[in-house]
Amino acid sequence: MIRFRLKADVVAPELSRPAPPEEPDQPKRSSTPRAEATLSRARQEVQGLVERLESECRERPFLPVQEEADRLLAATHEPGFWDEPGQARDTLARYYELNGCTERLRSITRRAQGLAQLVKHMLDYNDRARLAEVRGAIEEIEDAADLLRVEIAGAAAGSLESVAVVHVNGVGAGTGGWAEELVKMYEEWANRSGR
16 A cells, blocks of 8 residues: 655655455365365455456546546647647656556556456366466566556656655665665666656
């Protein structure tokens, strides 16, 4: 979960992974065969992932980003759009940024839906051969969705004039150097890309 808070005129992100919902007590032994139980768990995980992604497509901050992208696209069709080339370029850059975020979320959601179909097929035929691959795909999709949430929140936060503040805190011994390298990498990227 990503929360952005305004502190002293600076937008500060707070990152945390939501706690999984508590499940009711279940008996220690299950009458379901091990293979079927493992496939059932995979199906539950994938269905939960699909539901979360589909829900995010209908909620904030995705909706305002999509609405702004739609508004910018409509502006490109106005008769005097190209009269100010610099402004037109900025409008298109912003549109492509927003549209890229929304399309990636839709793509990740479609990938999760396809994975759900694969798991259903595997469960129907009690086929565990690709279970490790499914678990890896779930992790990849969740990681991509986490990163995309940050991008969408950043896109929703403002236009090209917005300032991003990156604070990197190393945890553990010897991470100070890594944190400094990461900040340096972001600074170089920002200088190269003019952001």
